[in-house]
Amino acid sequence: MQVIRNGFLSLLALGALTLEGHAQAVVAALECDFPAASTDDWNMAASTLQYYIDTARGWRVDEDSFSFDGTANIVVDGKDHVASLSITVSRQSGRANKTLRSEGRSLTVSGECRKMEASGRKF
Structure with missing residues (x-):
């Protein structure tokens, strides 16, 4: 997973083919807006990130x-x-x-997400 500040995380739409039926698995695509956040230790710039919810890539549904x-x-x-x-x-x-946590530091930020495409899992 990559985190890019001040920009977009762009990934190709992910699909999986099963050997039995050659059916394509649907992957939810989300775009999330996060405001700027800071603690005494860290600052995080505001960002808009795209996430593809793919269980093969570590996401849990x-x-x-x-x-x-x-x-x-x-x-x-x-x-x-x-x-x-x-x-x-x-x-x-x-x-x-x-x-995000690293070397005894932690920063939590809350944001809003929306589904990027009409097909896929229901929000």
Whole structure:
């Protein structure tokens, strides 16, 4: 998973073919807006990110939410760091919480998501 500040995370639409039926699996595509956030340790610029909810890429799909736990490369004070990244998106409201943790520091920001395409899983 990549995190890009001040821009878009663009990925190709993901599809999977099954060997038995050659059917394409539907992947939900979300666009999420996050405001600027800061703590005493970190600042995060406002961003709009696109996420493709693909269970093969580490996303979990539950009845009430989409969630991801993994790593992200971030830049802090001009230096590259690896951070723990957690994202949870409510399927009812579209509210998202994103948390980055690295070297004892943590920053959580809340945003709004919307479905990017008419087909796919229902929000």
